[in-house]
């Protein structure tokens with residue numbers, strides 16, 4: 362007998378979900394070189410087979426389930442969104458290009474000498490990979506149109522519950538309120554633009570000297586009263602590590618960190634702790650135990666100021682706030698650049714210089730626009746950091762007023778309002794129902 366649609370999809374999807382998470386975790390933390398294309402193609406095949414079944418079988422399944430029809434409807438809607446996204450982003454043509462672009466040194470530059478002149482290396486490389494970055498955009502657009510959308514952006518915004526006008530207004534508002542300060546911070550600390558991020562963030566503030574990452578997470582979760590979270594999170598620090606969180610099995614959560622030799626690196630660890638705590642305190646399992654990109658980044662951003670309040674002195678808190686202003690403005694500019702780029706890819710270099718010269722003087726070789734992984738591997742993602750940053754500020758103010766120094770109340774509030782029911786409610790809904798306001802008006 363065929364399993365009911367919802368359970369069948371969920372079971373198969375979650376198996377692949379954890380296998381993929383473990384492979385990526387090992388690649389980043391143990392220097393393995395697992396090829397994830399096989400698993401991506403399994404996700405694609407799963408989406409394809411259920412896409413054909415989804416309308417009829419899903420509706421019948423919702424009708425036949427009498428345990429909780431509301432949950433069945435929510436689960437069906439979530440599955441439909443996952444399927445549509447995977448039909449594009451795990452399509453074999455997309456996966457093949459992402460695979461090459463994710464390791465461009467190896468796939469495009471084996472004949473190039475990286476050591477002698479890094480600037481020249483990057484200049485040559487950027488021109489080699491640009492055609493494939495643009496081709497990837499074209500393929501995503503084509504696949505989205507085949508699924509009935511106007512373009513890839515509308516598909517992403519529809520399935521991620523994003524109000525395009527609200528988001529654009531939020532990004533512009535963030536820049537109006539913060540860009541002048543961000544420019545000053547960048548100039549005071551000699552921060553420069555790098556392909557994909559910022560260089561010199563380690564100049565801002567000073568790192569805490571007598572704290573280990575384990576003791577930081579322990580103290581943070583203890584103060585918030587989230588004791589179970591600490592038991593479910595493990596940290597790996599490596600010299601070549603970077604901020605990354607992975608859930609490799611149900612409630613088996615791992616954080617990867619680089620050397621904690623600057624305040625900025627500690628900020629990244631706090632951010633990762635936010636990802637990890639939200640996963641650890643999610644009471645749901647299966648697909649409701651997973652997360653949307655917007656929710657994931659917002660919960661990471663929420664913990665940054667909370668951890669700073671609990672673990673850093675006043676001066677460090679101010680410096681970390683400065684880092685947040687600067688990086689959130691870079692993300693906002695990057696998102697607006699991305700929207701303009703998809704409107705007119707032929708102007709990529711000009712748009713890159715126009716947008717980023719609002720933050721730093723001297724944006725360098727405009728051909729470097731292609732290196733930002735958000736242009737290829739994670740498109741329509743970077744704005745989540747800005748939305749999350751603004752939500753984090755609002756939640757921090759709200760809890761300071763409502764609960765003051767009673768940090769266990771902060772933890773209880775976060776569980777009740779955001780963590781516990783996982784993916785059953787969207788971030789937009791959770792934010793509205795939490796009493797901090799409309800997400801797009803923050």
Ligand SMILES: [Zn+2]
Nearest residue numbers: 632636658661
């Ligand atoms: Zn994150």
